[in-house]
Amino acid sequence: MNGRVAPALDIEPAEALASVPMDNFLENTFAEKVCIPLLRNAQNSDGGWGFHSGSQSRVEPTCWAVKALASREGPAKVSDSDDRSAMARGLEFLVSAQLADGSWSATPEEKTGCWVTSLVCWVLSGAGDGKFSKAIDGGLRWICDDWPRDSSWLQKWVRKFSASSRLTRQNPALRGWGWTPNTSSWTEPTAFALLALESPAATQLGRLAEKRKKLGEAVLYDRMCAGGGWNCGNPEVYGVAGEPLVIPTTWALLALRRYPERRENVESLVWMEKNFTKIQAPGSHAVAQICLAAHGRSRDGNTPKSDEFHAKNESLGSVQVASWTVLAESDPRSWLAAGA
Amino acid sequence: MANLRSHALIPSFQRPTSRVMIRAAASYEQELGTLIYESLADFALPVKDKVVLLKPNLVGLDPLGVMNTHPAVIAATRESFLRLGAAQVLIGDGPAMDRDTEAIIESVRLREFVGPLARTFVDLNIDDVERVSLPTRASRLKELYFPKTVLGADFFVSMPKLKTHHWAGVTLSLKNLFGVVPGSCYGWPKNVLHWAGIDSAILDINAAVRPDFAIVDGIIGMEGNGPIQGTPKECGSLIFGDDPVAVDATCCRLMGLAPERIKYLASAGTMLGHVNTDKIQQVGEGIEGLRKDFAVVPEFARLRQAA
Numbered sequence: 001m002n003g004r005v006a007p008a009l010d011i012e013p014a015e016a017l018a019s020v021p022m023d024n025f026l027e028n029t030f031a032e033k034v035c036i037p038l039l040r041n042a043q044n045s046d047g048g049w050g051f052h053s054g055s056q057s058r059v060e061p062t063c064w065a066v067k068a069l070a071s072r073e074g075p076a077k078v079s080d081s082d083d084r085s086a087m088a089r090g091l092e093f094l095v096s097a098q099l100a101d102g103s104w105s106a107t108p109e110e111k112t113g114c115w116v117t118s119l120v121c122w123v124l125s126g127a128g129d130g131k132f133s134k135a136i137d138g139g140l141r142w143i144c145d146d147w148p149r150d151s152s153w154l155q156k157w158v159r160k161f162s163a164s165s166r167l168t169r170q171n172p173a174l175r176g177w178g179w180t181p182n183t184s185s186w187t188e189p190t191a192f193a194l195l196a197l198e199s200p201a202a203t204q205l206g207r208l209a210e211k212r213k214k215l216g217e218a219v220l221y222d223r224m225c226a227g228g229g230w231n232c233g234n235p236e237v238y239g240v241a242g243e244p245l246v247i248p249t250t251w252a253l254l255a256l257r258r259y260p261e262r263r264e265n266v267e268s269l270v271w272m273e274k275n276f277t278k279i280q281a282p283g284s285h286a287v288a289q290i291c292l293a294a295h296g297r298s299r300d301g302n303t304p305k306s307d308e309f310h311a312k313n314e315s316l317g318s319v320q321v322a323s324w325t326v327l328a329e330s331d332p333r334s335w336l337a338a339g340a
Numbered sequence: 341m342a343n344l345r346s347h348a349l350i351p352s353f354q355r356p357t358s359r360v361m362i363r364a365a366a367s368y369e370q371e372l373g374t375l376i377y378e379s380l381a382d383f384a385l386p387v388k389d390k391v392v393l394l395k396p397n398l399v400g401l402d403p404l405g406v407m408n409t410h411p412a413v414i415a416a417t418r419e420s421f422l423r424l425g426a427a428q429v430l431i432g433d434g435p436a437m438d439r440d441t442e443a444i445i446e447s448v449r450l451r452e453f454v455g456p457l458a459r460t461f462v463d464l465n466i467d468d469v470e471r472v473s474l475p476t477r478a479s480r481l482k483e484l485y486f487p488k489t490v491l492g493a494d495f496f497v498s499m500p501k502l503k504t505h506h507w508a509g510v511t512l513s514l515k516n517l518f519g520v521v522p523g524s525c526y527g528w529p530k531n532v533l534h535w536a537g538i539d540s541a542i543l544d545i546n547a548a549v550r551p552d553f554a555i556v557d558g559i560i561g562m563e564g565n566g567p568i569q570g571t572p573k574e575c576g577s578l579i580f581g582d583d584p585v586a587v588d589a590t591c592c593r594l595m596g597l598a599p600e601r602i603k604y605l606a607s608a609g610t611m612l613g614h615v616n617t618d619k620i621q622q623v624g625e626g627i628e629g630l631r632k633d634f635a636v637v638p639e640f641a642r643l644r645q646a647a
Contacts, residue, residue, distance in 0.1 A: 050468065051466035051467075051468075051524065052466070055467075055468045056468050056469075058524065060524060061466075106524060106525045106526075107469055107471075107485060107525060109471060110471075110485075110525070114527075115527065149535065178527070178531060179526060179527025179528070179531055179532075180526060180527060180531070180532050182535065183527075183531040183532055183534075183535050184531055184534075184535075186527065186528075186529075186531065188439075188527075188528070189527065231437065231438075232437050232438070232528050232529055234437075237506065237565070237569065238506060238565045238569070238637065240565060240569045243400075243401070245401075245437075245438050245440070246440070246443075247438075247439055247440055279443070280443055280446040280447060281440055281442040281443035281446050282442065283439075283440045283442060283443065284440045284443050312442075312446065312451060312456075313442060313445075313446075313451060313456060313457045313458050313461070314456075314458035315442065316441070316442055316457070316458060316461065316463055317458065318442075318463075318466065320466070321442075
């Protein structure tokens with residue numbers, strides 16, 4: 001098989017994950033003691049969350065907070081009625097924030113959609129409630145129509161004469177997604193678009209969705225750093241290899257988890273395992289845990305714990321980090337799959 | 341717009357002379373507090389009872405301390421502003437390539453120098469934002485979102501590291517302001533700025549969010565393929581000034597580069613500050629004594645200035 005090596009995993013991630021007993025996840029954990037209360041207190045009266053307690057509601061932190069609350073026992077089984085209500089109000093905030101063209105924007109006053117559209121579609125799909133199908137459908141259509149600017153015919157022609165295009169190593173024929181419309185393809189927005197397109201609703205979009213998924217996956221593999229892992233999407237500049245980072249590597253691996261045997265997946269997962277103990281901050285720590293758990297890898301008991309990371313700077317009060325920590329201590333089966 | 345930095349755009353010939361101070365500082369281990377305090381005191385800055393925001397250049401994981409503004413400089417500057425009577429001195433940045441800002445500040449050991457950061461450090465990438473109409477049209481951008489912490493600060497200090505940059509030529513106090521453009525609105529990297537044109541975007545951002553002061557960490561800079569993958573370059577200097585354009589122009593001269601050949605800096609010299617030496621009152625050490633010629637990538641070889 002071209003581009004592949006023998007898989008390093010003894011069993012496939014889904015199988016490995018199924019072998020992990022459910023009671024290994026979320027008990028009386030740091031997430032339960034610190035992060036869940038932070039999320040409860042940080043919700044705004046409009047149902048949304050800001051990036052910090054008391055800050056303006058934004059789509060991105062709201063998505064993560066909803067996902068975190070839903071993850072504790074699965075969205076249909078959240079036992080705490082207050083949390084169920086908080087989730088419902090968060091989901092309502094998201095639906096109400098949708099723009100007329102089906103997209104979502106990064107701030108309430110902005111009327112141009114961006115990459116958070118993928119995040120919302122992923123979260124709404126995960127809520128498993130049919131009443132969101134129209135919103136999801138509008139969002140997925142916008143995602144499929146949102147082509148990056150760097151791969152237009154005009155830009156490809158311009159690149160022939162551009163010095164900068166010769167200084168980077170990436171295939172301009174491939175097209176993923178950018179952070180904002182009319183810009184270039186990058187790792188994280190491409191990964192989240194792929195996660196959104198896992199929604200069962202995407203099958204109704206037919207060949208365009210399939211084409212975009214294939215192109216998006218190709219972009220991620222093209223942008224992988226030498227030896228495994230991803231950074232923002234610059235694997236090499238001026239002949240110097242870029243360093244991978246935990247957060248983009250996690251989202252890329254989740255988006256590509258259908259291909260566990262591919263050399264790139266194997267190398268990147270190995271990179272994540274090797275670097276897990278070097279992580280110094282709670283956000284990356286939580287996200288790396290998500291990555292390893294989603295691939296059925298055990299977490300090393302000798303690594304620092306979430307509370308030790310939090311003690312350093314109180315996670316800078318981040319709702320997002322609190323949400324990721326809850327997800328990291330939850331069973332990925334309860335929240336990772338679209339429609340879960 | 342409340343508290344949007346209120347400096348008017350003034351043509352160079354109408355602007356008063358700017359003041360730049362170069363101080364020799366051999367290493368980060370030396371006592372920097374007194375040096376920085378005395379330098380700032382010499383400018384008689386209006387910071388008493390004010391909220392000061394320090395904006396260092398934090399671009400990536402940097403355990404060796406070669407790509408980011410050094411924490412010893414940040415901590416000494418913060419202490420100095422407090423000694424000068426500032427009511428609060430915040431530190432804020434929005435790194436462009438990595439959304440885990442806390443991982444970056446831990447990698448540079450900022451907490452070891454400054455203390456707990458929960459109430460001192462603001463991640464500008466995820467701060468509350470406000471939309472601002474840009475007063476200039478250097479790029480096609482008509483407006484940008486900026487962090488409320490930046491717009492609300494009484495006194496804003498750009499604190500870059502002395503570095504060359506593979507797309508812009510140099511990255512100093514003006515280019516450093518890419519870090520106030522929030523990633524939560526524009527992503528990691530803030531690619532909309534690249535599409536707008538890096539040189540033009542630097543001008544538009546600096547015309548909207550005007551730093552009151554600049555302090556450049558030139559103790560160890562970076563040459564070649566900066567801002568991340570370049571080579572450390574000892575320069576042994578700290579550069580202070582009340583005009584970021586003049587500070588950057590002086591830094592270029594310290595690096596052996598011609599500021600008027602750097603596109604955005606030449607343009608900034610027409611409306612934001614001074615590039616020409618006859619409009620810059622330079623105090624402290626002389627340029628020639630501390631000049632270290634920095635290597636640049638081949639595309640910027642034209643920036644070289646004869647010794």
